[in-house]
Amino acid sequence: MHSRAQFLLRQTRAVVQQQQQRVHTVRPLLFKASGPRALFGDEVPNPATVPQPPPNRLHGSYHWMNEKAVSIISLPLLATAFIYGSHPINDMLMGVVLPVQVYMSFDQVLTDYFHARRWPVVSRVLRYSLVAMAGLAMFGAWRINTTDVGLTNYCQRLWNANKTKKEEDKREE
Amino acid sequence: MFSAATRTGVLCATRTSVSRSLATPAVRAFVATPMRQTEEPQSVVAERARKHRPVSPHLSIYQPQMSWVLSGLHRNTGVLIGGAAYMYAAMFGLAPAFGLDMSSAAMAGSLATLPAVVSISAKALISGCLSFHVFGTMRHLLWDSGRMVNNKGVITTGYAAMAASALATGYLTFF
Numbered sequence: 001m002h003s004r005a006q007f008l009l010r011q012t013r014a015v016v017q018q019q020q021q022r023v024h025t026v027r028p029l030l031f032k033a034s035g036p037r038a039l040f041g042d043e044v045p046n047p048a049t050v051p052q053p054p055p056n057r058l059h060g061s062y063h064w065m066n067e068k069a070v071s072i073i074s075l076p077l078l079a080t081a082f083i084y085g086s087h088p089i090n091d092m093l094m095g096v097v098l099p100v101q102v103y104m105s106f107d108q109v110l111t112d113y114f115h116a117r118r119w120p121v122v123s124r125v126l127r128y129s130l131v132a133m134a135g136l137a138m139f140g141a142w143r144i145n146t147t148d149v150g151l152t153n154y155c156q157r158l159w160n161a162n163k164t165k166k167e168e169d170k171r172e173e
Numbered sequence: 174m175f176s177a178a179t180r181t182g183v184l185c186a187t188r189t190s191v192s193r194s195l196a197t198p199a200v201r202a203f204v205a206t207p208m209r210q211t212e213e214p215q216s217v218v219a220e221r222a223r224k225h226r227p228v229s230p231h232l233s234i235y236q237p238q239m240s241w242v243l244s245g246l247h248r249n250t251g252v253l254i255g256g257a258a259y260m261y262a263a264m265f266g267l268a269p270a271f272g273l274d275m276s277s278a279a280m281a282g283s284l285a286t287l288p289a290v291v292s293i294s295a296k297a298l299i300s301g302c303l304s305f306h307v308f309g310t311m312r313h314l315l316w317d318s319g320r321m322v323n324n325k326g327v328i329t330t331g332y333a334a335m336a337a338s339a340l341a342t343g344y345l346t347f348f
Binding site for chain 2: 102
């Protein structure tokens with residue numbers, strides 16, 4: 001339609017104009033008061049001057065690929081643990097792969113609910129504590145594998161704790 | 174007393190005899206609104222309005238569907254299992270610093286004394302969360318390969334994942 005094309009043309013011209021100069025308007029803020037007010041005040045942000053994060057190789061498709069790789073690797077590891085049982089290599093791999101997968105998943109959860117743009121302090125605190133917890137978890141898993149019976153056997157013994165006791169009672173009778 | 178406040182004339186003339194007999198004298202209720210003493214900037218007014226504005230119902234009115242219920246369940250089971258595993262492993266790593274003995278023998282001994290109800294419900298919760306999350310992972314990887322990315326696929330794979338996780342939970346809890 002003729003008028004629709006004119007309307008669209010007017011919109012694109014307005015966008016170009018907006019990009020060329022700052023537009024001062026007073027409008028009710030749509031976000032929580034902390035983040036954007038500190039960054040933008042009452043003005044509509046000019047897209048050309050909004051700070052962009054520096055390009056990082058690990059963001060984007062490489063990150064997605066790593067997530068999927070970790071998920072795919074974890075499936076045969078868990079299958080081996082559940083079906084075959086304990087094996088030192090499997091336990092060691094699980095002690096590395098599973099914490100990494102949980103770390104990446106929690107990273108996604110943090111990005112969804114506490115994105116740094118809107119929660120600059122909370123997201124930083126949570127991300128650092130996530131890294132700390134992931135390191136501690138990997139250290140704990142390594143300790144189970146080395147000083148104790150291994151991840152699979154450990155979980156098995158805790159899982160079947162009341163069963164083994166019942167069998168021991170029966171044998172004593 | 175109220176006649177001075179009521180509007181006579183046009184409004185009363187349109188009433189029928191029945192309504193006039195039933196009508197109570199019109200009471201004008203005066204609601205006091207705060208006067209705008211100062212010229213407040215729009216942002217202040219907007220923030221005050223935002224603070225007192227009620228939230229429209231969202232999660233409480235959206236029809237439960239396979240898509241979002243299972244997605245939320247996948248995330249929640251992942252957070253539960255992953256968080257619990259992280260905390261347990263971290264505690265095991267730091268156990269000697271706190272003088273705790275978390276070896277398999279000690280933990281198995283203390284868990285054996287739990288009543289059957291507690292142990293079975295704990296096992297059901299853990300195995301349920303873990304198995305649903307694992308089968309949900311397979312479901313997500315299937316979608317990432319491009320397969321069954323449509324409504325029917327979501328529902329079919331959803332039922333398959335729930336059935337598989339129910340079987341796995343039953344097996345792990347009781348056998």
